[in-house]
Amino acid sequence: MNTAAKGIIDSNRTSGINQSFWTQSTQPIISEKLNRNIETDILIIGGGISGITTAYSLLKAGRKVTLVEDGYIGSGETGRTTAHLTCALDQRYFELEKLFGKEKASLVANSHLEAIQFIENTLKLENIDCNFKRVPGYLFLSGNDSKETLTKEYEATKIAGLLTEMLEQVPDLQAEEGKWCIKFPEQGQIHIMKYLKGLTDAIIAMGGSIFTETRVEDVSNYGAKANGFDITANHIVVATNTPINDMVVMHTKQYAYRTYVVAAKIPKGSLPYALWWDTGDQESKWVGAPYHYARLEEFDEQYDLLILGGEDHKVGQAESECILEEERYKKLIDWSKKRFPAMMDIIYKWSGQVVEPVDSLPYIGKNPGNDNIYIITGHSGNGITNGTLGGIIITDIILGNENAKIDLFSPSRITLKAAKEYLQEVGNMVFQYGDWITKEDVENIEQLLPGQGGIVSTGIKKIAAYRDEMNNFHTCSAVCPHLGAILHWNAEEKSFDCPAHGSRFTAEGIVINGPANCNLKKVELKSKIKDVGISPNSSTIIDEILPVEPKIQPL
Template sequence: MDSDNTLKNSSITSGENVSFWIDSAPIISGNKPNQDIHTDVLIIGGGIAGLTTAYKLLRAGKKAVIVEDGFIGSGETGRTTAHLTCSLDDRYYFLENTFGKEAAKLAAESHAAAIDEIEKIVTDLNIDCSFKRVNGYLFLHPTDKEENLEKEFQATQRAGLQTTLLKGIPALANCEDQSCVAFSNQAQFHILQYLKGLADAVVSLGGIIYTEAHAEEITKKGAKVNGFTFSADHIVVATNTPINDIVTMHTKQHAYRTYVIAGKIPKGMLPYSLWWDTGDQKSKWVSQPYHYVRLESFDDSYDLLISGGEDHKTGQADEEGIPESARYDRLEAWTRNYFPMLENDITYRWSGQVMEPVDSLGFMGKNPGDENIYIITGDSGNGMTHTTIGAMIICDSIMGVKNKWQDLYDPSRITLKTTGDFIKEAGNMASQYLDWISGPDLQNTADLPAGEGAIISSGLKKIAVYRDYDNSLKTFSAVCPHLGCIVQWNNDEKSFDCPCHGSRFDTQGTVMNGPAETDLSKIHIK
């Protein structure tokens, strides 16, 4: 695979801010499409989901082609914090109540197996990606109750996980008297170095990787990619959120924006570990945002402390009156409270998009109603393991093998016990269409500073405007081409974000995140 550090544009990453992973690894590019292609399996999306699926299928003897509209890892994979864990976003006692004890056990088993699978790939391919086994510690958010931690510990035990209930949270300041559940045998790695190893393996096994290759018009026969016809016997849509599905999957999961800071601490001051709190039980959001922290080696003198949280629904930061930029400040204050050794300067700030399924488990397998189209989505905050599980399920399915986790993660499933959350999320989604009748962000484009965007009204039209640093004005329809919501300006990542289903567009109106397949349509205004 080609590696080139000179390329800097929106193909590198889906937002203005650059993550530590992207900053510390070479850009991974393939060729651009230049002809029609037929293959056994067409994989759309060049993140961890797509590359792992391709690698496993090639090993099983199938031909595979990957198409990625940016560069490898330029989507949400490059904006993760790369925790590898069986401690899931939603509690195991919730999984037991929703799916039953056997299913909770299967969920635990599948995530543990995904960590093992990643470790095996790292070993087999000799990938230098700082993979290490670490302990993880789950502790109470101030809004949560002690009895819930005990309940979670008991549920993890029933699920067959190696956990211990500790008095005191290892390495956290002033937490000697606070309880936590310790998860042993978790892991961490440098995600883009891992992807580089996977991409090289895919090519050496005869796979083809196309980058800057935009797929649209996805059907059971294949897709149009940069105008060329790519046909295949099986199609895998591994794009964080499906772009081949207009409605079905988008009522089952919802897009959230999550924030990350990373700063230096002197080497050796903290053990390499994962830490998570149990989430804000009083949050207005169904997902109950939580904080998550880990270390990564930075240089000979420092480690990097990577801390995330302060989530909100995509395009809806204003619902809480906390702008995107202020979320980093809140995250920093929270982090310094527990990790006072954090140096003064924050080295990195970035945000990512997380798809939250209403019943907490990912959707991996055949797309509802399709026999040969597969999806990997709904990864919640466990994207690295969920996507690896998805690759294992889909590889088995294409090879004609029934995977033991297939039914648990079936995208067609309906979970009646989460109907209340489903209704709440559907109501939130429906209310976003009121933006059609709400007032504009700005009355006059002359008032728009360079480097900023806004939504203005012109008669019945809603227009997205952005003023470039050369003072030129870019103008598009503010109507998301997916299902007609009005996009909102994200001043932190310099993007227009859809508050209904999470599609995102850059300052040129180009689609960066699905489910929208096409760009915002250009509009000429006086």
């Protein structure tokens, strides 16, 4: 199974120890590091699908664009997607009707169709070979859902103008006999890193500037500071999955989840190219019922790659269901083998971060309170189409073009009908601050084996400790620098994850997922002993650090 060596995250290349098929089957997309002060018209922060699409679209319109990425292009969540291109959304259309009305639900459907068409048109225009295919998609019932869900959804999709069909059988799935499904025709799929490489080449060819390994430290109305240098800009687009320029407002309107993916070889021709999704676990404790999803991808002359995902949970809260992160893959594999018995050995596994907005739609537009700072965030499980849509909408806003979608996806919108979900998610977030008084993962730092991490308490202090493969200890404050929640150890991805807002850090304390935009504070050990590098009583050897109180902000 393909994983990174020695349990260390190469955060320039990917945001987890387990690399995706996309990142392992292509060369990293690298540019120069920012090493000087620069001026530009439009600064884009983030080199995933949202930032790259925005840069491409604005350059096509003749604007001067500079893009900065703290890792490599696609090294964040875009490189960990499963790249379903679909108008079948995480939220059902009959629910969107309740929240926004039938007219806006139809606009949402058309938006995703537009995004798929944009991708197809662009790869043809730029001659990008990224394994693009138009494929059917099938939405079928999960084990604890009822046919009423499909009936209501089918009716809502027809009202929204989609050319869906109700089928009496789920095509090509075992263990789903006699179950109805909705067919979504003319959906799509791509190899996402090949697509990003093609867009990056087009951006450079049009005169755009791209800087990788360039971390933004501060954002203002005048630009940003990155790698210690000033970038002066008239417009700033923050396309980082979770906004790094906002401490509270947007992070009470969206919530971070982990989702899990496995990929197995399957004999070529044993399955057609298609997309499959179930309707989700209706008994789940999470607001968004986690669902399973599957697709094929080209692999070699003998085999295709069957890519399967699901088993989601709130970031840093896997243990609340008594199913740890590393156990999620087994559950996913068991589910998959029942439905795809031709699947062979698992050769890739990875997890990704999904940001769920409280009212189901992404936030695209002007950052609340700013006239020239824009954000693209809240993609749910439809990151490639929502990210593409973000680039289209931000371009229209900056150019002053009329677009009916601008108000629909505005980050300043208030959706009162989603108040129940909002209160449930906020209640969960506030509950996480109870970790300040809960028991630590390990009583003594010496209990950690090589490659293990955990949270250690020293009085009122919480320490994020990791013992690497060379027996060296790495110790940092376990307090998330965003809003002060206590981090949790993710043994599967070798990271410290924030259960309140989804920030993630490597085992050594380097930030890899926002909203936090700085590394964890290092905590030094006072003395060392032979071999293990610490004294026998680790609970008394942590250097004095200022206690950090939880920063629960008013909502």
